[in-house]
Amino acid sequence: MGKKMMTENEVKKKLGVDSFKDFNKEQISEFASQLPYMDRDLAIKIIDQFPDFSNMALGAINQFRLILGKLTDDAAQGQKAVIASYNKILDELVDLLKKEDVSHEERVQILERMLYVADRIAEHDKEQKRFLKEIAAIGAAAIGGAFVLGAAILGVLYKKDS
Known part of the structure; x- marks a missing residue:
C-alpha cells in the first residue's frame, strides 16, 4: 500500500472494523503494521480511541x-x-x-x-x-x-x- 490513508474510514475499511474500540489482538497487530502508511495525526487520533494500553x-x-x-x-x-x-x-x-x-x-x-x-x-x-x-x-x-x-x-x- 503506497499512499497514505487520510481518513478514519479508510483505515477502518483496510482493517475490516466498524470501531477502533473493539479491536482484537490480530487487528491491533494489523493496525501497527499499517502505521507507516498513516498520517501521524490520524494515527494518534485512532490510538486515542483504543482501550488504554x-x-x-x-x-x-x-x-x-x-x-x-x-x-x-x-x-x-x-x-x-x-x-x-x-x-x-x-x-x-x-x-x-x-x-x-x-x-x-x-x-x-x-x-x-x-x-x-x-x-x-x-x-x-x-x-x-x-x-x-x-x-x-x-x-x-x-x-x-x-x-x-x-x-x-x-x-x-x-x-x-x-
Whole structure:
C-alpha cells in the first residue's frame, strides 16, 4: 500500500472494523503494521480511541496471574493426591517389611518396589515443574507481546514526529 490513508474510514475499511474500540489482538497487530502508511495525526487520533494500553497490559498480567494461580492450585492438589497415593503404597510396603515371615528375597523385592515408587515420585515432580515452567513461559510471551506492540506503536509515532 503506497499512499497514505487520510481518513478514519479508510483505515477502518483496510482493517475490516466498524470501531477502533473493539479491536482484537490480530487487528491491533494489523493496525501497527499499517502505521507507516498513516498520517501521524490520524494515527494518534485512532490510538486515542483504543482501550488504554497500560490498562490492557495490566489486565493481561492480572488475568495471567489468576490463570497461573488456578493452574498451580489445581496442580498442587493433583500433586498432593499423587504423592498421597504413592505414600500409601510405601506404607503398605513398609508394613510388609515389618512382617517376620518375609524371606530375604521378598525383602529385597519389597525394597526394589519402594525404590521404584520413590523414582516415580521424583519423575512426577519433574513433570509437574516442567509443566509449570511451560505455562509461565507462554504467559510471559503473551504479556511481552502486548508490551512490544504498544512500544512499536509509540516508536513509529515518535519516529514520524521527529
